[in-house]
Amino acid sequence: MLYYSLQRVALAVAICMVAMTILFSLVYVIPGDPASLALGPRATAEMKEALRVRMGLDQPLAMQLYNFFANAVTGNLGYDVWTRRPVTTIIMEALPYTLALAGAGLGWAILIGIPLGCYSAINRNSLMDKITGIISVGTISMPSFLVAVYCLLLFAVHLKWFPAIGAGERGDLADQLWHLVLPAFAIGLGWVGYLARLVRASMLEVLGESHVRTARAFGLPEAMVIRRYALRLAILPTVTLLGIAVGGLLSGAVFAELVFNRPGIGLLVYNEAARRNYPTVMGTVLVTVGVFVICQLVADLLVALLDPRVRRSL
Amino acid sequence: MSAGAVLDIRGLGVDFLTPRGRVHALRDVSLQVPRGSVVGVVGESGSGKSTLILAALRLLPANALILGGEVVLDGEDVLRMSPAALRDLRGRKATMVFQDPSTSLNPVLTIGRQMIDIQYRDRVPTARKRDRAATMLRKVGIPDPATRLDNYPHEFSGGMRQRIAIAMALLCNPDLLIADEPTTALDVTMEAQIIHLLRQLKSEFHGSILFVSHNLGLIAELCDRVVILYAGAVAEEGSVHDLFHRPRHPYTQALLECDPARLAKVSRELPTIPGDVPDLLAAPVGCAFAPRCPKVFERCRREAPRLVADGDGHGAACHLVPAIASSRVGPRPSTGSGRGPPVEPVET
Ligand SMILES: Nc1ncnc2c1ncn2[C@@H]1O[C@H](COP(=O)(O)OP(=O)(O)O)[C@@H](O)[C@H]1O
Numbered sequence: 001m002l003y004y005s006l007q008r009v010a011l012a013v014a015i016c017m018v019a020m021t022i023l024f025s026l027v028y029v030i031p032g033d034p035a036s037l038a039l040g041p042r043a044t045a046e047m048k049e050a051l052r053v054r055m056g057l058d059q060p061l062a063m064q065l066y067n068f069f070a071n072a073v074t075g076n077l078g079y080d081v082w083t084r085r086p087v088t089t090i091i092m093e094a095l096p097y098t099l100a101l102a103g104a105g106l107g108w109a110i111l112i113g114i115p116l117g118c119y120s121a122i123n124r125n126s127l128m129d130k131i132t133g134i135i136s137v138g139t140i141s142m143p144s145f146l147v148a149v150y151c152l153l154l155f156a157v158h159l160k161w162f163p164a165i166g167a168g169e170r171g172d173l174a175d176q177l178w179h180l181v182l183p184a185f186a187i188g189l190g191w192v193g194y195l196a197r198l199v200r201a202s203m204l205e206v207l208g209e210s211h212v213r214t215a216r217a218f219g220l221p222e223a224m225v226i227r228r229y230a231l232r233l234a235i236l237p238t239v240t241l242l243g244i245a246v247g248g249l250l251s252g253a254v255f256a257e258l259v260f261n262r263p264g265i266g267l268l269v270y271n272e273a274a275r276r277n278y279p280t281v282m283g284t285v286l287v288t289v290g291v292f293v294i295c296q297l298v299a300d301l302l303v304a305l306l307d308p309r310v311r312r313s314l
Numbered sequence: 315m316s317a318g319a320v321l322d323i324r325g326l327g328v329d330f331l332t333p334r335g336r337v338h339a340l341r342d343v344s345l346q347v348p349r350g351s352v353v354g355v356v357g358e359s360g361s362g363k364s365t366l367i368l369a370a371l372r373l374l375p376a377n378a379l380i381l382g383g384e385v386v387l388d389g390e391d392v393l394r395m396s397p398a399a400l401r402d403l404r405g406r407k408a409t410m411v412f413q414d415p416s417t418s419l420n421p422v423l424t425i426g427r428q429m430i431d432i433q434y435r436d437r438v439p440t441a442r443k444r445d446r447a448a449t450m451l452r453k454v455g456i457p458d459p460a461t462r463l464d465n466y467p468h469e470f471s472g473g474m475r476q477r478i479a480i481a482m483a484l485l486c487n488p489d490l491l492i493a494d495e496p497t498t499a500l501d502v503t504m505e506a507q508i509i510h511l512l513r514q515l516k517s518e519f520h521g522s523i524l525f526v527s528h529n530l531g532l533i534a535e536l537c538d539r540v541v542i543l544y545a546g547a548v549a550e551e552g553s554v555h556d557l558f559h560r561p562r563h564p565y566t567q568a569l570l571e572c573d574p575a576r577l578a579k580v581s582r583e584l585p586t587i588p589g590d591v592p593d594l595l596a597a598p599v600g601c602a603f604a605p606r607c608p609k610v611f612e613r614c615r616r617e618a619p620r621l622v623a624d625g626d627g628h629g630a631a632c633h634l635v636p637a638i639a640s641s642r643v644g645p646r647p648s649t650g651s652g653r654g655p656p657v658e659p660v661e662t
């Protein structure tokens with residue numbers, strides 16, 4: 001188990017490094033000199049050069065990469081080009097908003113999707129099963145930014161049930177939660193259907209397995225058969241998937257932040273990339289990749305925890 | 315006899331609905347397990363053995379359609395009872411040991427958990443249930459049972475897992491224990507050990523046993539009565555002694571001829587006889603065994619034989635049999651209730 005965890009962490013670090021290398025290379029590929037674009041046409045050569053140095057663009061790519069990583073391990077992700085504030089601080093201000101949004105989106109998707117999938121599997125071909133099937137396919141195929149826009153228009157602008165923009169008063173938890181409802185709904189909606197379908201499929205498979213028949217041959221109460229004997233197994237593919245789903249959810253959160261003008265990682269990257277604020281963009285991407293990798297790691301360890309067969313083979 | 319039978323199956327017909335059509339898995343099958351006796355079911359693979367015994371606890375898969383008949387367990391018709399009543403009966407009046415121990419135990423729960431769960435009816439402390447489970451494990455030959463309770467099924471060998479499955483069934487102390495080829499999925503040594511265990515347990519277990527096996531030697535040794543299934547219908551039934559010494563159905567005769575040591579030898583597999591198992595997608599016209607029967611004559615291809623039994627309950631479904639059997643009329647009709655109203659399979 002320890003070896004497995006270490007292995008997974010090593011892999012996670014490798015993924016982060018590869019992601020950053022690609023990103024650094026992209027800076028070179030994207031046309032235009034960041035410094036002159038940032039300073040506008042009237043900037044002098046000295047000003048541009050100063051900015052290039054500040055952005056670290058005067059150094060060779062390998063050197064930039066090395067410096068970036070060497071600093072990153074100490075928690076220093078560089079300084080914002082415009083505000084000169086530490087990138088780490090900027091990210092730490094934005095990250096909780098995004099995590100709260102992604103967590104809320106995922107949370108309600110799990111809370112609704114998994115029971116719905118179980119219900120559909122147990123009452124297969126019932127009217128409710130068919131209805132959830134149709135709705136699921138509908139919501140899965142709907143891009144979350146579109147859902148976000150429609151939610152905004154309908155519930156915030158037209159019906160005025162929920163606030164349209166922002167993340168709520170700082171320090172006012174109720175207000176912040178209130179602002180969270182619509183965007184979380186928007187990014188979670190597709191996952192509700194997806195989870196319901198996935199859980200339904202794996203539940204149906206497990207319910208057909210021989211050991212469930214054994215449990216029934218002993219007359220175990222149906223609730224026990226479903227929850228303890230079937231769901232424990234049927235949930236495993238879902239847990240694995242959720243680790244990966246976080247990636248999709250984070251990108252959904254980016255769109256939701258733009259649509260609802262919420263502070264967060266998404267809005268940050270969007271704004272700073274437009275201004276060619278490379279240190280901040282790089283740092284943000286690194287942290288996002290890190291979050292993604294950590295979620296996958298947690299999912300894998302959770303599967304190992306839930307499935308003794310996996311645990312043993314570690 | 316039926317009053318004294320713990321399990322009384324009459325005229326049971328089961329079809330499986332498949333994309334290729336209806337598989338006629340059981341046609342008008344009757345079988346009794348007298349209280350306190352051991353009844354063996356023998357038949358080639360695909361002859362409907364599992365279907366028959368799953369029907370006894372109404373555990374058939376969702377695509378099974380029960381065409382008619384009744385399954386009376388301890389006086390109650392299993393096919394027509396409410397799901398709640400059915401659940402109450404399972405594990406109390408009858409339990410099952412399945413064929414493949416690698417799939418019949420839950421892989422993510424410890425065997426202790428599973429063995430405690432099946433005692434959910436008893437209002438005793440969990441520690442007490444755990445003790446009982448350990449005692450039963452010791453009885454079936456699992457060393458160090460108290461610690462092994464915390465292991466998962468994959469941490470045991472196939473033979474050990476089957477021992478656990480048997481222990482679970484015995485833990486419920488049912489009136490009827492049903493075992494579906496409990497040794498077929500095991501290798502030779504494991505099989506021998508399980509057979510040894512079954513022999514041992516038979517003397518201790520006081521309920522009735524319905525035992526499906528390919529192993530004619532084992533059937534002969536453990537059982538009081540035998541039912542030979544062929545293509546979803548009973549070909550022959552009778553006491554072990556009668557059936558093995560004076561087989562009447564050409565199919566039974568062929569099986570026993572292939573098994574030179576007859577009763578003595580423990581054979582792993584059912585002897586193979588020439589010819590193919592009939593396709594159950596089409597209901598056979600005439601006798602299902604006719605295409606493979608060495609004694610086939612014109613009538614066999616035209617008319618399906620009925621099961622004719624003598625006074626000792628030894629019967630065979632063969633047109634040649636009335637000539638052989640004693641003139642006495644059998645104690646019960648072999649067909650009859652098979653035309654009952656169709657019973658919808660109930661998902662539970
Ligand atoms: N779930 C099922 N769906 C369709 N056909 C089935 C199913 N289970 C069994 N059968 C068919 O029913 C017949 C009897 O099967 P079974 O009772 O398992 O035989 P046995 O246990 O004697 O090997 C076989 O032809 C088999 O293919």
Ligand SMILES: [Mg+2]
Nearest residue numbers: 363364494495
């Ligand atoms: Mg079988």
